[in-house]
Amino acid sequence: MRHFLLMVLLCLAISSVGQTGEKVYFIRAAKLYDPVTNKFLANQDIIVRGRKIEKVGPGLKKPEAAEEINCKNCTITPGLIDAHTHVLTIQRMKDQLEEDILQHSDIERTLRAVSICKSYLDAGFTTIRDLGNSGQFLDMNLKRAIQKGWVEGPRMVISGPILSPEDGQFSNLSSHNNYVIDHEYRVIKNVEDARQAVKDHIARGVDVIKVVMGDGRITLSLEEVKMIVQTAHTYGLKVTAHATYDQVIDRALEAEVDGIEHGYGIADSLLEKMARKKIYLVPTIGNHDAYTRLFKDNEKELTPEEQQGLKSFIENSEAIVKKAIEKGVMVVNGSDMYLFSKIPQGEAAKNTLDTYFEACHNPADVLKTATLNAAIACGLDGFTGIIKENMAADIVAFEGDLEKDFLTSLYKVKLVMINGVILRR
Numbered sequence: 001m002r003h004f005l006l007m008v009l010l011c012l013a014i015s016s017v018g019q020t021g022e023k024v025y026f027i028r029a030a031k032l033y034d035p036v037t038n039k040f041l042a043n044q045d046i047i048v049r050g051r052k053i054e055k056v057g058p059g060l061k062k063p064e065a066a067e068e069i070n071c072k073n074c075t076i077t078p079g080l081i082d083a084h085t086h087v088l089t090i091q092r093m094k095d096q097l098e099e100d101i102l103q104h105s106d107i108e109r110t111l112r113a114v115s116i117c118k119s120y121l122d123a124g125f126t127t128i129r130d131l132g133n134s135g136q137f138l139d140m141n142l143k144r145a146i147q148k149g150w151v152e153g154p155r156m157v158i159s160g161p162i163l164s165p166e167d168g169q170f171s172n173l174s175s176h177n178n179y180v181i182d183h184e185y186r187v188i189k190n191v192e193d194a195r196q197a198v199k200d201h202i203a204r205g206v207d208v209i210k211v212v213m214g215d216g217r218i219t220l221s222l223e224e225v226k227m228i229v230q231t232a233h234t235y236g237l238k239v240t241a242h243a244t245y246d247q248v249i250d251r252a253l254e255a256e257v258d259g260i261e262h263g264y265g266i267a268d269s270l271l272e273k274m275a276r277k278k279i280y281l282v283p284t285i286g287n288h289d290a291y292t293r294l295f296k297d298n299e300k301e302l303t304p305e306e307q308q309g310l311k312s313f314i315e316n317s318e319a320i321v322k323k324a325i326e327k328g329v330m331v332v333n334g335s336d337m338y339l340f341s342k343i344p345q346g347e348a349a350k351n352t353l354d355t356y357f358e359a360c361h362n363p364a365d366v367l368k369t370a371t372l373n374a375a376i377a378c379g380l381d382g383f384t385g386i387i388k389e390n391m392a393a394d395i396v397a398f399e400g401d402l403e404k405d406f407l408t409s410l411y412k413v414k415l416v417m418i419n420g421v422i423l424r425r
């Protein structure tokens, strides 16, 4: 009995140390974006205690010992999420996708990714979902290094190697370089192998399953994708599918994937099917300014025909974003910013949000794609993506008024907090 009491006292002592050691912040926000109501709320206060948000609302009392952060000239949002990144790969436009892998070791790619992760923090992203082209689980190594505090970066949701048809995404390889397919992808040979691949990935600790339906000569079959989805769902993981034309988009929808990545030129009927089946869309697109800058950075001149092609691609893509939102498809922010860029990747990634804004002209709808919707796609809803009680304290402050001046304010990040820790101020 005496031992029992001693244990109880010890436990109480330990927990009170934990309580008092927690950092408390009191944030006064001129405006706060709430993805649940999809509205901007004026004059909100936020109390952050430890890793969590303790309270949000107007006219809160500042707790004693709280550090006050005055955001009277700012708009506060939940930490931004980019649900489609490849931080371990960079492609120059003149090169094939595999060139980076042939030229750089795993260590070089990982060290480079550290600086890319920092650029995401600078830009206000507190979570990224990294969808492959990361060697053999380099994404896992990086995620663990960030979790351990060895390097700075956003929270990572990772897929490990992409599950793909036989050619991965390298359809122009010379035969002596075929080994890079197995370095980058998990090739699916048949239905039983599809099940094994998902189980192997889950055993390694991935957070999401990414499949490439196939862009070229060979594609995954309906039965293979169904098996991937069934197995992943049995273990509570989502499946997201790189699908770039209607035939394979429809096959992925039939297989009940959770999301479609890219969906370039998707037909209205398939958007309607997505809305019905509650499958999200990640439109990885940029606007004219972004593509012009990327072409310049990559020293690529466009012919007049190419310029015309680009113009119609952008117009068509923006129309799809607008239609998707109108039809009730959950649109999720994903930049796919793996192209060589002279500005930091994190900043370049934000152009996707500019593009969504050009498509729908509604700052609230755009922010929803990068907060609550992206949190759902990442399987992190109920944890991040909203500023409310008991959620992780993932908070970003933008100078100015995001509601009225979206395109300017979005690039003026004043504060970045992840799990109650201020990483940028």
Ligand SMILES: [Zn+2]
Binding pocket: 084, 085, 086, 131, 336
């Ligand atoms: Zn991608």
